[in-house]
Amino acid sequence: MQKLPAINVLGGVLEPCSMAPRTGFFRDGACNTCFEDAGSHTVCAVMTAEFLAFSAYVGNDLSTPQPDLGFHGLKPGDAWCLCAGRFLQAWDEGCAPNVRLAATHERALEIVPLAVLQNCAEG
Numbered sequence: 001m002q003k004l005p006a007i008n009v010l011g012g013v014l015e016p017c018s019m020a021p022r023t024g025f026f027r028d029g030a031c032n033t034c035f036e037d038a039g040s041h042t043v044c045a046v047m048t049a050e051f052l053a054f055s056a057y058v059g060n061d062l063s064t065p066q067p068d069l070g071f072h073g074l075k076p077g078d079a080w081c082l083c084a085g086r087f088l089q090a091w092d093e094g095c096a097p098n099v100r101l102a103a104t105h106e107r108a109l110e111i112v113p114l115a116v117l118q119n120c121a122e123g
Helices: 049-057 084-092 106-110 114-119
Strands: 041-046 079-083
Touching (some): 041 084, 049 084, 079 084, 106 114
Antiparallel strands (some): 041 079
């Protein structure tokens, strides 16, 4: 699997999203992606209790630890490379988490409009 160029949605160099917990399709701490990343784990999102509850409700429990997979579970304030489609679904439902634009891969724009990401920008 070859990574696509590490460019963020602002056109700059993709910044890291999180090393603790270690995130990303490649678990390299960044929202790097490749053509094999069918889920497009490209949005660097900062978890909220509301979003974590929503994600569990729609079938992706990100809060519960899964030690066999090396996953300690996420809590509010953790940054995570979220699937672009899940982010857009949360936006449509009114519970999208904040986004770190400089750490969000440009491939997210294939699914999520820049204006939506900007509306959720951290800070």
